[in-house]
Amino acid sequence: KAGVTQTPRYLIKTRGQQVTLSCSPISGHRSVSWYQQTPGQGLQFLFEYFSETQRNKGNFPGRFSGRQFSNSRSEMNVSTLELGDSALYLCASSPTGIVTGELFFGEGSRLTVL
Amino acid sequence: AQSVSQHNHHVILSEAASLELGCNYSYGGTVNLFWYVQYPGQHLQLLLKYFSGDPLVKGIKGFEAEFIKSKFSFNLRKPSVQWSDTAEYFCAVNARAAGNKLTFGGGTRVLVKP
Numbered sequence: 001k002a003g004v005t006q007t008p009r010y011l012i013k014t015r016g017q018q019v020t021l022s023c024s025p026i027s028g029h030r031s032v033s034w035y036q037q038t039p040g041q042g043l044q045f046l047f048e049y050f051s052e053t054q055r056n057k058g059n060f061p062g063r064f065s066g067r068q069f070s071n072s073r074s075e076m077n078v079s080t081l082e083l084g085d086s087a088l089y090l091c092a093s094s095p096t097g098i099v100t101g102e103l104f105f106g107e108g109s110r111l112t113v114l
Numbered sequence: 115a116q117s118v119s120q121h122n123h124h125v126i127l128s129e130a131a132s133l134e135l136g137c138n139y140s141y142g143g144t145v146n147l148f149w150y151v152q153y154p155g156q157h158l159q160l161l162l163k164y165f166s167g168d169p170l171v172k173g174i175k176g177f178e179a180e181f182i183k184s185k186f187s188f189n190l191r192k193p194s195v196q197w198s199d200t201a202e203y204f205c206a207v208n209a210r211a212a213g214n215k216l217t218f219g220g221g222t223r224v225l226v227k228p
Binding site for chain 2: 003004033035042043044045056057058090092098099100102103104105106107108
């Protein structure tokens with residue numbers, strides 16, 4: 001069974017640009033959640049999507065958004081990039097969701113903002 | 115204030131030593147508790163989880179954790195570590211009081227010397 005796939009793995013952007021990251025969950029998993037990992041703040045929850053609906057959202061500004069498609073694939077978008085957005089962005093899928101489910105993480109997309 | 119605290123940021127120990135990693139959270143009410151591990155070069159994976167019932171839960175690779183409700187703690191233990199246990203360990207809490215968001219601790223880097 002294929003794992004969670006995130007693309008791109010690495011990317012470099014400049015301040016003010018926007019970025020879109022993609023996540024393909026494990027087949028059959030309806031929940032996709034996103035996390036930001038930085039050395040200073042650790043792992044922080046961004047949002048969770050379940051069957052194309054945002055089910056939960058962390059404490060991030062509106063520049064961070066996401067969506068989920070009918071095939072459960074998910075994208076997250078960060079607009080007007082700031083230096084502080086440099087981080088590893090992790091996606092996780094689950095058959096039932098973040099409340100009760102075991103999360104299966106991808107390898108992440110490492111974003112560098114210059 | 116951080117809602118999930120892992121007091122030890124770095125732990126160094128020798129093979130066969132016992133390991134205990136602390137995790138405290140600040141949410142009252144119903145909580146689901148998790149320990150995740152990230153081995154070098156690999157993605158996060160679930161070690162164990164607690165929802166209800168026996169407060170002593172056993173996970174993979176000989177790890178166990180004890181939920182002590184009165185202390186708001188969920189400490190991870192392993193009686194005898196191996197070099198292959200070198201990794202970063204994250205405690206995570208899903209709390210109804212926090213809107214069912216998933217909150218991670220800051221992580222503990224464990225180095226097991228052969």
